[in-house]
Amino acid sequence: MNARAPKGTADMLPEVARTWEHLQRTAQTLFARYGYAPVYTPLFEHTEVFTRGIGEATDIVSKEMYTFQDKGGRSITLRPEGTASVVRAALEHNLTANGQSAKLYYAGPMFRYERPQKGRMRQFWQIGLEALGMPEPSLDAEVIIVLMRFFDELGLPRENMRLLINSMGDEACRPVYRDRVASFIREHSDGLCEECNRRAETNPLRAFDCKNPQCSQIMSEAPLLRDELCDDCAAHYATVKRLLDAAGVSYIEDPSLVRGLDYYTRTVFEVQVDAGLGSQNAIGGGGRYDRLMQEYGGPATPGLGFALGFERTMLAMQAAGVIVPGPALAEVYVALVEPSLADAAFTLAQELRDAGIAVEMDHQGRSLKSQFKQADRLGARVVAIVGPEEIAAGEVTLRDMTTKEESRVSLGDIAGQARTLLG
Numbered sequence: 001m002n003a004r005a006p007k008g009t010a011d012m013l014p015e016v017a018r019t020w021e022h023l024q025r026t027a028q029t030l031f032a033r034y035g036y037a038p039v040y041t042p043l044f045e046h047t048e049v050f051t052r053g054i055g056e057a058t059d060i061v062s063k064e065m066y067t068f069q070d071k072g073g074r075s076i077t078l079r080p081e082g083t084a085s086v087v088r089a090a091l092e093h094n095l096t097a098n099g100q101s102a103k104l105y106y107a108g109p110m111f112r113y114e115r116p117q118k119g120r121m122r123q124f125w126q127i128g129l130e131a132l133g134m135p136e137p138s139l140d141a142e143v144i145i146v147l148m149r150f151f152d153e154l155g156l157p158r159e160n161m162r163l164l165i166n167s168m169g170d171e172a173c174r175p176v177y178r179d180r181v182a183s184f185i186r187e188h189s190d191g192l193c194e195e196c197n198r199r200a201e202t203n204p205l206r207a208f209d210c211k212n213p214q215c216s217q218i219m220s221e222a223p224l225l226r227d228e229l230c231d232d233c234a235a236h237y238a239t240v241k242r243l244l245d246a247a248g249v250s251y252i253e254d255p256s257l258v259r260g261l262d263y264y265t266r267t268v269f270e271v272q273v274d275a276g277l278g279s280q281n282a283i284g285g286g287g288r289y290d291r292l293m294q295e296y297g298g299p300a301t302p303g304l305g306f307a308l309g310f311e312r313t314m315l316a317m318q319a320a321g322v323i324v325p326g327p328a329l330a331e332v333y334v335a336l337v338e339p340s341l342a343d344a345a346f347t348l349a350q351e352l353r354d355a356g357i358a359v360e361m362d363h364q365g366r367s368l369k370s371q372f373k374q375a376d377r378l379g380a381r382v383v384a385i386v387g388p389e390e391i392a393a394g395e396v397t398l399r400d401m402t403t404k405e406e407s408r409v410s411l412g413d414i415a416g417q418a419r420t421l422l423g
């Protein structure tokens with residue numbers, strides 16, 4: 001058998017898993033301050049949720065989905081992102097019925113069949129949030145501010161990041177603009193790659209995203225939606241920028257930012273970093289999707305949100321030298337002088353744990369010396385030495401591993417004394 005994890009996946013070993021949990025905790029605390037509640041949706045959905053939501057012509061739907069038929073003959077897809085599922089769930093459970101709004105966040109694995117490289121996985125982890133039912137531009141500013149605050153809370157310096165923003169227009173101005181870009185592509189078809197030429201027919205705005213340098217050069221001359229926004233979209237975009245300015249969040253307006261999902265209307269944004277990531281430099285992104293719920297047959301319900309990628313955020317944190325403080329695996333290590341004391345040590349370890357202290361002990365009859373080594377490896381700040389003499393006197397020796405001082409403590413006082421030493 002092949003004992004390696006499939007290409008594009010990675011085991012999250014304890015050190016990385018702890019960082020993931022740290023990100024989730026940070027998100028939980030911060031997002032709650034903005035009124036977001038957790039939501040868990042299935043890891044797979046009916047394929048249609050994504051084909052209709054994200055768009056048939058996007059790379060995600062046309063090339064990257066893990067789609068299969070289940071035993072009942074249904075077409076099922078592992079979720080490539082969270083937004084479509086959250087909007088489907090909100091519709092199914094009437095979370096935004098009668099003009100109610102819903103603020104939801106999620107964290108979990110996503111699946112895209114992409115060519116793996118640094119920061120690009122086939123199973124990757126996202127944290128995201130979605131605000132449903134609110135068309136106001138202040139929500140756009142709020143969502144962007146939460147994303148930037150999240151990176152602040154992680155300790156990622158703002159100067160290492162770039163926040164790009166753009167407006168994609170709406171159903172009034174976008175179709176007109178799409179046609180103009182399609183005509184531009186057709187006029188420049190000789191210089192553009194095959195894929196961009198195909199995009200003229202399917203999804204012309206995606207040509208702005210083409211990585212081919214010649215295409216980027218040509219597309220830099222293409223008409224910009226910024227110059228063609230209808231009055232409502234222009235006013236919405238202006239308010240978002242004004243509120244970001246007022247919040248001291250700096251941004252770069254990038255009129256070519258279109259992002260890889262078709263559901264966006266009006267504001268879109270992306271956070272990029274330079275250090276640590278190479279070409280996969282977007283650590284998070286999102287935008288408004290005011291027509292998505294209608295796409296699923298629901299009532300017109302505005303929405304917006306963002307998602308950030310865990311692996312890329314972690315690479316950016318490493319590059320910036322951000323260290324996530326891991327909890328000690330053991331605060332107190334219970335060491336036994338001889339194996340006959342194993343039961344007493346076992347009981348003591350339970351008592352200390354019940355008192356809320358992280359405790360580890362030797363179960364394998366190791367020498368006292370190797371038990372001390374193990375205590376060091378686990379980062380224990382106190383070792384409780386269970387010796388025959390001590391036990392006979394109803395006591396234990398507590399050794400402060402920092403000062404190396406030892407004191408005899410009666411069994412009943414150990415938790416209190418240990419806590420004093422732990423500070």
Ligand code: HAM
Pocket residue numbers: 080081082083084112114119120121122124125126128129130260261282283284285286287288304305306307308309310311312313
């Ligand atoms: P997205 O830009 O496709 O947006 O993904 C968000 C983040 O997920 C990216 O910025 C990146 O950090 C991470 N990511 C995406 N693909 C991969 C991959 N193959 N490997 C590792 N990390 C990856 C969305 O998914 C939208 N649902 C965001 C959103 C929420 N828009 C509105 N609400």
